[in-house]
Amino acid sequence: MTFFILSLYAALFVCYAGVIIFFLYTLYAFVKGAPFVPTAKKNVKKMLALADLRQTDVLMDLGSGDGRILFAAAPNVRQCIGIEINPLLYWWSRIRTRVKRLNNVQIIRKNLWDVDLSSVDVISLFFIHPKMGKLLKKFDAELKPGARVVSYAFSFPNREPAKREGNIFLYIFSP
Template identity: 40%
Template sequence: MDFSDLNSLQLFIDEQSLFYFIVTIELILILVLLLFIIYFGIPFVRGAPFAVSTPGKTKKMLELVKRYLGDRPRAKAADLGSGDGRLVLALAANGLEAHGLEINPFLVWYSRRKVKKAGPENAFIHRADYLKVNLSEYDIIVLFGVFYMMDRLEQKLKNELRPGALIISNYFRFPHWQPIAEQDKIFVYRIERIPSPRRIVLNSGI
């Protein structure tokens, strides 16, 4: 094989390598796009996108649950859009039967692993669209929603929850309900008191 043949062979190898490299990059980009659609797109269209509650917010939400729940040791709580499961585990650690309703399959998988590793028998993660789940069995609802779904969710909770049910909403208010308490953009509602002109604004320290 002469020198020109060697050059041709090297050129062919380089072209083939470049081709496979480009195809690999394209496949990776397609996979990333699909993961992005599953992770963000579907939850955004069908519910709320994943937003992490800070440890401070989680602690304050738990404090408000304990303050307004009263003596109900067998109460059932649902975290609507439970994300990575941190609030479900926190509720379970405080003795509640805690259920997380999450539509994102990756977050369901991840949070179930966290629950399994932590080991509580009173924490459960369900892959579900909470707008399509009957919530009447729950005594406590906690959520970190988004503004465009609060009106629809308000009607759902009004129709399904029993009198006395407690609702803790992080950051977003319901459009027609008056909270019975508020602290640091966390709003507390109780079904039997809605609507009510009474409102308590708590100071920043619990």
């Protein structure tokens, strides 16, 4: 009986610790950029349709969360790269990649501001409004001509999208 109660306490402790660690990392991600709010699956489909994916494309999801955009895009592109700062989401999405046996999906644990974007064809993005100007500067400086950025919920300041569907925006970058 004592063993049972101790095991129960241990299990509860692990659960509470997990929740607290998750929230601390979510807070950390928020300070570094944006919190984890997954894009609804129907909007993931709309984003990828608007990006007009090609089999030769390298797609990067900046702040890849649980990996859902990468998993949906993988059959239609050459390579999918997820950049995620939260270690719990990084590991969770890596495990899901293995389980789904997606060989063209790679997830990197990194701060997106330190990632070189020069070889990327398509960027998918669901970030926060106050960082969109800073992101635009990075994209203008690093993206190759013709690269596409599909952004859910937020648009770039002072830049007209090439296409728009509701609150999903497509931008095409030129030199």
